[in-house]
Amino acid sequence: MLLEIHEIVAELEGLQRDLDRVNARLERYQHPLRYILTHAVAYVAIPALLLVVAHVIVTIVLDASQLWLRLASVIIPLLFGFAARALNKIWIEEALALGVATAAVSVTSMLTVTGLHDHVPILPSVPVEWREVIEYGTSILLAFVSGNILGMLVFQVLPKVLSEGGKPNPAAFRIARLLGQHVGEEQLRRRARLIQDLIQTAGPLAGVAITAVGSIYTGLRGILG
Structure with a gap:
């Protein structure tokens, strides 16, 4: 009975996630202009404005190390990417588009501010400067993603793993048996449960690690060499 209840709860949570995704798509199709404007303001204009403010404070007002600006350029889009998933159920495809837009608006605005303040050309004039601009924009994009x-790991994967207390799936059982068949049924089930949990969380954890490292690397490469 308890196992059946756990399975029903897991199915209900899965249906709720599917319903949230469908509702987000329906809103996009029914009110496309409002949907685009809302997300453009919340997840492009606001983070871009914060990044430009950080740029002005670090490079113009304080004339401090670029390291602080690069760190802010990782933290700010990361927080907005997290909020996009938590508040508006933004999935990876839309996150990529929003990240590209945020990076483009932020970098263009920073170049404009620097050009007007220092009375220099707004666009880079040599390949090395273009490379730094592209790396900086890539850092912002990867941080957002x-x-x-x-956000997917915290609000989708982990709750699913914690709520699934029933029988592990057949694939996890097969892997558990390959790791050692001469164990009791209960121990085999626990091993399969652990394997299934690891498989479910490995992908998102790897995604977070790769994109975070990529964001930090591309963001700091230009100033650390």
């Missing part, structure tokens, strides 16, 4: 994947 990393936050979105982290």
Whole structure:
């Protein structure tokens, strides 16, 4: 009876996640202009504005090390990518689009502010400068995507893993048996349960790690060499 209840709860949570995704798509199709404007303001304009403010404070007002600006350029989009998943059920495809837009608006605005303040050309003039701009924009994009994947891990994968207390799936049982067949049924079930949990969390954890490391690397490469 308890196992059946756990399975029903897991199915209900899965249906709720599917319903949330369908509702988000329906809103996009029924009110496309409102949907685009809302997400553009919340997840492009606001983080871009914060990044430009950080740029002005670090490079113009304080004339401090670029390291602080690069760290802010990882943390700010990461938080907004996380919020996009938590508040508006933004999935990875839309997160990529929002991340690209945020990076483009932020970098263009920073170049404009620097050009007007220092009375220099707004666009880079040599390949090395273009490479730094592209790496900086890539860092912002990857940070946004990393936050979105982290949100998926926290609000989707972990609750699913914690709520699934029933019988592990057949694939997990097969892997558990390959690791050693001469164990009791209960121990085999626990091993299969652990394997299934690891498989479910490995993908999102790897995604967070790869995008976060990529964001930090591309963001700091230009100033650390």
